[in-house]
Amino acid sequence: MAKATFRITRGGKDGLKPVDYTTEVGEGMVVLDAVHQIQAESAPDLAVRWNCKAGKCGSCSAEVNGMPKLMCMTRLTDLNLDEPVTIEPMRAFPVIRDLVTDVSWNFEVKKRIKKFKPRAPDAPDGTWRMSQVDVDRVQEFRKCIECFLCQDVCHVLRDHHKHDEFIGPRFFVYTAALEMHPLDVEDRLGDLRKTDGLGYCNITKCCTKVCPENITITDNAIIPLKERVVDRFFDPLRALISKVTG
């Protein structure tokens, strides 16, 4: 079997440093397999978060050769094994140890977003009626596995650290799923503009590129939300027409 070198970032709050590990690699292996093999052979204290190994739990997010990836979905055959493969923790979040980052900020952000608020039931038995075509639009957003790779790649969080003013692409997708839902009647546009920092997004589409679920984050979630904010706050003609027509 061939051997490959993996340059894994080790350490914690006191400092990080890359450490090289060489291990045998075989057909069908993914990066997470190599990390587990290194754990078993030479670094039993190497911290890595993982769970399903099937690209559905969103736990094993990391930066492989500088790109945000799910380690369990990154095949070694897609990487250049002639050079060391770098594996780093997500840079947008504080490192707990080695490849494990503290992503709890995301869960705090999620709590801030106004919850689903359905209109009054359509039927006397307390149920609603929806057309499939209306639900289809938000269905895409529900594929999100909360791997936070989109948050990691977003330069507003990664480079400018606007965590207090900007909720990031993951939560624009979440908000879009609620805001565009045919039953929802909650109003989140004011929050999107003021506290969620939608205006900080400058549409680089990096989040769309790294999404392992292929959610069209920018075109189908962020830009439609931006347009709704324009409707409310930046379109005087629309406001005038609304006023005239009631």
Add this chain to the structure above:
Amino acid sequence: MWWLQPLGVFLGLSTFIVYSTWAAFQGAHYTHGPYLSPFYSPEIFGDSPHSWFGPKPGFWPSFIPFSPALLILWAPGLFRFTCYYYRGAYYKAFWSDPSACMVGEPRNEYRGENSLPLILQNAHRYFLYIALAFIVLLAHDVWLALWFKDPVTGVEHFGIGLGTIILTVNTVLLGGYTFSCHSLRHLLGGSIDVLSKHPARLKAYSCVTCINPKHMNFAWFSLCSVGFSDLYIRLCSMGIWTDWRIL
């Protein structure tokens, strides 16, 4: 190789900006036979037979250079400048904000589109309204480009030249770019949660949604076609190229 894409965008947009600015200030060689350069359409004031209201108005200040293109080019220019696709592209290529995904930035301060001046990008839909009118006018130019005047009798005959085809392709590509616009998609149906109750808007929304993923392609192809259309008509008008008559 992360720099390849922003460099390509930088070179492509810079070339177009330099050429279109130069062409707009020329004020000459923008028509050839029935053809009118898209940089000069509509010709509100001007010396060619395509002009709506005759030559340059007398009140035009002498210290301001006049060209029919300067009266209208701001509209499609701002439509592209505020376009969601171009914004993402030129923020990377011209501002390094960021230079590319996962590539660091040369500055620490960042305001995004949250405050002036970039908050003005929200005016995109207003330039869309004008761009839609321009598509109608360019389609009319294609119709006019089908009628060639006999130099001897002065009678107009139906015909097709290479210029007709170039103007047609240009209008189709510009139409593709305009009709795949994110703002148009929103205005047609994106703003409504229960679209099923608006079947006509649902149909229109679905059509725009269908071509919206190609918005970037249309943006580049139409940028090339509009520049080439002007170049073709300019070179034919200068006698450097000869328009090839097919019919």
